[in-house]
Amino acid sequence: MGLTSNQAGRCVFAGKTTISRSNNAGCKVIALAGNPNVGKSTVFNSLTGLKQHTGNWPGKTVSNAEGRYKHKDKTFIMVDLPGTYSLMANSMEEEAARDFLCFGKPDCVVIVTDSTCLERNLNLVLQIIEITGKVVVCVNLIDEAKRKKIKINCSVLSKCLGVPVIPTNARSGWGLMELMDAVYDVSGDVAAVAPVNISYDEVIENAIAMIQPKIYSLIGNKINSRWAALRLLDSDDTFIKVLENYLDFELSDNAQLLEAIKAAKEYLAKNDICPERLHDMIVSRLVQTAESISNAAVIYENKHYSRTDKRIDNVLTSRLFGIPIMLCFLAIIFWITIVGANLPSRLISDFLFAIEDKLTDISMSAGLPKWLYAVTVQGIYRTLAWVVSVMLPPMAIFFPLFTLLEDVGYLPRIAFNLDNFFKKACAHGKQALTMCMGFGCNAVGVIGCRIIDSPRERLIAILTNVFVPCNGRFPTLIAVSAIFIGGRFGGAFASFASTLALTAVVLFGILMTLLISYILSKTILKGLPSSFALELPPYRKPLIGRIIVRSVFDRILFVLGRAAIVAAPAGLVIWIMANITIAGTSLLAFAANFIDPFGKLLGMDGYILMAFILGLPANEIVIPIIIMSYMSAGSMLEIESLEDLRQLLISNGWTWLTGVCVMLFSLMHFPCGTTLWTIKKETRSAGWTLAAFAIPTAAGIILCTAVAGIARLLGLA
Amino acid sequence: MKKTFLPLNDLPIGKKAKVKLLACNGPVRRRMLDLGMIADTEVEALQKSPSGDPVAYGIRGAVIALRSEEASKILVEANVL
Numbered sequence: 001m002g003l004t005s006n007q008a009g010r011c012v013f014a015g016k017t018t019i020s021r022s023n024n025a026g027c028k029v030i031a032l033a034g035n036p037n038v039g040k041s042t043v044f045n046s047l048t049g050l051k052q053h054t055g056n057w058p059g060k061t062v063s064n065a066e067g068r069y070k071h072k073d074k075t076f077i078m079v080d081l082p083g084t085y086s087l088m089a090n091s092m093e094e095e096a097a098r099d100f101l102c103f104g105k106p107d108c109v110v111i112v113t114d115s116t117c118l119e120r121n122l123n124l125v126l127q128i129i130e131i132t133g134k135v136v137v138c139v140n141l142i143d144e145a146k147r148k149k150i151k152i153n154c155s156v157l158s159k160c161l162g163v164p165v166i167p168t169n170a171r172s173g174w175g176l177m178e179l180m181d182a183v184y185d186v187s188g189d190v191a192a193v194a195p196v197n198i199s200y201d202e203v204i205e206n207a208i209a210m211i212q213p214k215i216y217s218l219i220g221n222k223i224n225s226r227w228a229a230l231r232l233l234d235s236d237d238t239f240i241k242v243l244e245n246y247l248d249f250e251l252s253d254n255a256q257l258l259e260a261i262k263a264a265k266e267y268l269a270k271n272d273i274c275p276e277r278l279h280d281m282i283v284s285r286l287v288q289t290a291e292s293i294s295n296a297a298v299i300y301e302n303k304h305y306s307r308t309d310k311r312i313d314n315v316l317t318s319r320l321f322g323i324p325i326m327l328c329f330l331a332i333i334f335w336i337t338i339v340g341a342n343l344p345s346r347l348i349s350d351f352l353f354a355i356e357d358k359l360t361d362i363s364m365s366a367g368l369p370k371w372l373y374a375v376t377v378q379g380i381y382r383t384l385a386w387v388v389s390v391m392l393p394p395m396a397i398f399f400p401l402f403t404l405l406e407d408v409g410y411l412p413r414i415a416f417n418l419d420n421f422f423k424k425a426c427a428h429g430k431q432a433l434t435m436c437m438g439f440g441c442n443a444v445g446v447i448g449c450r451i452i453d454s455p456r457e458r459l460i461a462i463l464t465n466v467f468v469p470c471n472g473r474f475p476t477l478i479a480v481s482a483i484f485i486g487g488r489f490g491g492a493f494a495s496f497a498s499t500l501a502l503t504a505v506v507l508f509g510i511l512m513t514l515l516i517s518y519i520l521s522k523t524i525l526k527g528l529p530s531s532f533a534l535e536l537p538p539y540r541k542p543l544i545g546r547i548i549v550r551s552v553f554d555r556i557l558f559v560l561g562r563a564a565i566v567a568a569p570a571g572l573v574i575w576i577m578a579n580i581t582i583a584g585t586s587l588l589a590f591a592a593n594f595i596d597p598f599g600k601l602l603g604m605d606g607y608i609l610m611a612f613i614l615g616l617p618a619n620e621i622v623i624p625i626i627i628m629s630y631m632s633a634g635s636m637l638e639i640e641s642l643e644d645l646r647q648l649l650i651s652n653g654w655t656w657l658t659g660v661c662v663m664l665f666s667l668m669h670f671p672c673g674t675t676l677w678t679i680k681k682e683t684r685s686a687g688w689t690l691a692a693f694a695i696p697t698a699a700g701i702i703l704c705t706a707v708a709g710i711a712r713l714l715g716l717a
Numbered sequence: 718m719k720k721t722f723l724p725l726n727d728l729p730i731g732k733k734a735k736v737k738l739l740a741c742n743g744p745v746r747r748r749m750l751d752l753g754m755i756a757d758t759e760v761e762a763l764q765k766s767p768s769g770d771p772v773a774y775g776i777r778g779a780v781i782a783l784r785s786e787e788a789s790k791i792l793v794e795a796n797v798l
Binding site: 086088116118119120276279280290291317318320323420421429529533537538 | 742744745746747748749750751752753755756758763764765766767768769770771773775776777778779780781782783784786787
């Protein structure tokens with residue numbers, strides 16, 4: 001759901017493991033690690049001030065972001081690693097996190113843990129401590145623990161782990177000063193750390209001893225040789241390649257080392273420890289250690305601490321109510337958005353068009369050339385004003401509401417509710433999560449698909465993400481459904497009817513997502529669904545103030561800024577096209593007339609189709625372009641309310657069928673420029689990008705043609 | 718009370734059991750281990766999703782949803798009356 005410049009790909013450096021130190025002399029590099037959904041991004045944002053979007057569901061940080069902060073006399077570069085449960089390299093993300101921790105040489109690793117679920121989090125803490133001892137453990141969400149009557153004895157925890165442990169509540173900023181102090185001390189070697197040593201069974205320890213000295217003599221202290229020995233025993237030979245890659249020398253040529261590894265593996269085999277069993281034993285020891293530390297440091301004063309969560313889940317994901325409640329939430333959000341956006345939309349447009357009058361007066365009295373006035377005010381300014389007044393109110397209402405659901409922890413429940421449908425479509429369960437991200441912005445949804453490990457299922461999720469309407473398309477859907485569906489009923493039922501229509505459109509989008517996923521996995525992307533485990537995080541109390549601030553700054557301003565950047569030149573292009581005439585017809589009319597028959601076939605017209613094409617850079621500007629085109633064709637000059645817009649559209653031949661087809665086509669057409677660019681980057685393939693362009697467009701053309709054809713055949717329109 | 722072995726997906730909702738054997742290999746096994754599902758770990762079947770699959774399980778303080786394909790490969794020991 002997050003739409004920040006960060007996630008749209010600016011600060012992304014997935015796969016990069018070293019921070020260039022020459023430019024950052026004297027800076028300390030801090031790695032931020034932790035399980036998914038423990039508030040890592042909140043810690044990152046609070047410290048660095050960067051707007052990495054946060055939400056209450058696993059896998060939010062899908063690429064490494066970096067930011068800086070100053071504490072005392074030093075500058076710290078903080079690298080936000082992907083949230084992982086382990087570092088055993090089961091996935092690309094775990095590999096990236098492991099490689100940075102091991103070879104990126106951070107001066108300190110901050111491990112953020114969830115205090116309400118400490119035992120499981122300790123597994124990762126122990127794995128990281130095995131790599132480097134320069135660790136500060138941050139026991140986050142301490143307020144949630146208090147609420148659940150879970151007591152954590154940080155000094156005992158610190159003694160058990162041998163590293164500093166700092167309780168924090170990052171959402172309110174509590175404890176962050178102490179955290180920065182601890183990081184300062186550990187990274188500057190002021191505080192001595194004595195990390196706990198995890199010892200394994202005697203046989204494994206003997207095997208480690210057979211190779212550790214060989215590794216040490218080769219690479220010295222570059223990386224922890226005990227850890228490297230353990231990994232060489234545990235994993236296949238690919239880890240040698242990783243070592244070579246990062247340490248820049250040939251290990252596979254080193255006969256002595258290879259000999260030693262072989263001997264150690266034989267020794268293990270002789271003692272009945274096959275590779276699978278070795279891995280089990282290593283993991284088991286880590287889990288057992290985590291369990292015993294947790295038993296020593298955590299007191300559950302209320303044995304039924306998670307009972308409330310279970311009760312809520314019993315309702316929200318129940319067989320009878322799970323899906324109806326989900327639809328209700330969606331409909332309520334739409335209803336509030338539709339009802340609430342009306343008045344502010346009118347006020348803003350009144351205000352902005354009053355400014356236009358002032359601008360007109362000023363430019364007249366200043367003696368501005370007529371063409372310049374027309375280009376800037378009637379072209380650029382008016383389109384901008386339209387984008388702002390059409391876009392801003394629904395966004396300002398929709399975003400905070402959706403963020404609220406996200407913050408509380410409801411989105412993973414949606415994935416839980418819908419998983420069986422995705423399984424039947426041979427798709428990954430986490431696709432439901434990336435789909436939810438798409439509601440905010442499809443480009444973010446596409447990047448989010450990195451949480452899916454299987455390449456086949458990831459591609460399916462990327463190709464179908466555009467079937468859920470992003471916030472850029474919601475205003476179009478809202479306006480059209482309010483005019484042509486709500487408008488037909490009038491009175492009290494109007495908002496109700498348009499809410500139903502909007503919900504139906506979104507449902508239809510989800511249905512298409514499933515259908516297309518199914519078709520893809522039966523044709524060009526054949527395969528069976530891979531395994532997955534979805535965490536349902538504890539519900540958390542939302543912080544309303546923070547949600548509002550965050551939606552305004554992280555999302556609304558960013559989206560609006562992007563829309564404005566695209567709208568201004570688009571307004572210029574439209575104005576030019578509308579005002580340059582060849583043989584009596586404007587360029588715009590000429591182009592629109594040219595594609596008009598095709599537009600008619602789809603139940604729309606040439607101008608609408610043109611608007612979709614010109615709206616490629618950003619879907620937000622589709623409705624404003626339609627308005628601009630109709631107005632430049634000369635029927636009306638000012639629009640003050642939705643009613644005026646209705647009149648304008650109807651006078652240009654819109655019927656309910658046009659409305660339905662515009663909504664369908666808005667739901668299903670080529671992704672916007674940003675999304676296409678992101679798909680190209682994510683798939684590294686022009687072919688798949690083309691497929692992402694063609695599939696929804698084809699679906700939209702087929703459906704609109706069918707709907708328009710049938711409606712006309714039946715004489716309904 | 719009698720102890721019986723059964724695959725995790727057959728564990729009735731609200732019942733607890735102990736993990737005895739992971740009948741899977743490779744990445745799936747690793748993933749299950751990462752969730753802390755080692756021998757004798759207590760798991761509780763918490764909640765079915767609306768369509769009955771996946772099912773949410775309580776494992777070491779976390780709530781994890783597993784599809785029946787994965788859960789059927791985890792052998793658990795439960796007390797049955």
